[in-house]
């Protein structure tokens with residue numbers, strides 16, 4: 001079967017997405033894609049036709065992840081081009097990100113357990129040849145080896161590929177899921193603690209307890225337009241992974257009010273557009289790239305670095321004690337008020353928590369977007385709980401739905 005059989009009358013046009021880490025590039029990609037965010041997306045989104053043909057998905061995740069463009073902007077543009085019914089699928093996919101962010105925020109022990117599990121797996125398996133072969137794309141499973149190269153070279157994979165990849169990693173190669181999640185996080189330019197960790201857990205049967213995702217050769221052949229067909233090479237059963245620990249639901253932290261006084265703006269990869277929430281221009285800006293702590297690839301690091309640098313002007317030098325750099329910058333600007341975008345569970349939040357600025361007489365305000373504050377409380381169990389609230393959330397945000 002080829003693309004013509006799948007979509008009669010549809011000739012896929014070459015469409016390569018240049019992942020330029022600027023807001024302008026994100027907005028340009030949104031503008032180019034949005035007319036296809038309706039039924040076109042709903043029918044064709046599951047096909048991975050290769051990195052030269054990205055027209056059936058938005059490929060907006062790197063810009064959304066850094067909030068160079070926001071979920072609300074994407075939804076706004078979508079709803080101004082399509083009816084809610086036509087764009088339902090795309091809108092729901094955007095809310096999958098919101099769901100994972102909100103869910104991890106309310107189950108933070110999952111992030112801690114992932115890091116502990118990763119450290120243990122690295123101790124046990126770092127030198128194993130199966131693990132090294134998987135990361136080098138030397139497994140002999142042609143599709144998997146191809147996707148490894150694609151990930152390493154471009155920093156992006158199609159959603160369906162990510163699902164097949166994680167499934168093959170866990171159930172065919174029988175490698176610890178934490179090592180796969182870490183491999184993704186180090187290479188994806190949209191690498192995100194919530195979407196990544198929880199998606200890997202979802203594939204392995206840890207998120208929706210007992211429900212796993214099995215990659216099947218025929219499904220891969222169909223949705224890659226016959227480019228791959230790994231018959232006889234993949235696991236045929238996917239027994240759910242088990243864990244001993246329970247992850248309790250915790251209350252969402254309260255959000256800080258936006259300060260009225262002038263401030264130093266502290267920009268991180270969690271929200272490069274936080275300045276738009278301030279009542280006036282900040283006195284100075286400073287940026288932080290926390291990702292370095294994860295040992296990420298040059299391509300993933302460069303995207304985040306450029307995004308934060310372009311919006312902050314100056315990056316903190318994390319190789320020297322950087323708490324002092326914030327204090328000095330605040331003093332130089334003549335303020336003891338520092339504002340940053342709310343950092344959800346992940347390395348940025350971990351690093352901010354360790355700062356202890358009040359001791360130096362500085363107040364750090366973490367500003368959370370209304371979008372998150374409205375949506376996250378509904379992300380406590382399965383996606384359905386949030387999905388049914390989507391119209392309500394959009395109306396609260398001023399959408400005419």
Ligand SMILES: Cc1cc2nc3c(=O)[nH]c(=O)nc-3n(C[C@H](O)[C@H](O)[C@H](O)COP(=O)(O)OP(=O)(O)OC[C@H]3O[C@@H](n4cnc5c(N)ncnc54)[C@H](O)[C@@H]3O)c2cc1C
Nearest residue numbers: 057058059060061093094097159162190191192195196199
């Ligand atoms: C194992 C695995 C790991 C993943 N790791 C990440 C990650 O680190 N960062 C990340 O942003 N996404 C991750 N995803 C989710 C999803 O694969 C990507 O968001 C999507 O492929 C990005 O491509 P796109 O922008 O063309 O998506 P589109 O299909 O165009 O969707 C639009 C937007 O909705 C959001 N979205 C779409 N699908 C999902 C989904 N299943 N889960 C969460 N958000 C979604 C993204 O922000 C995306 O940009 C992962 C999925 C899997 C299965």
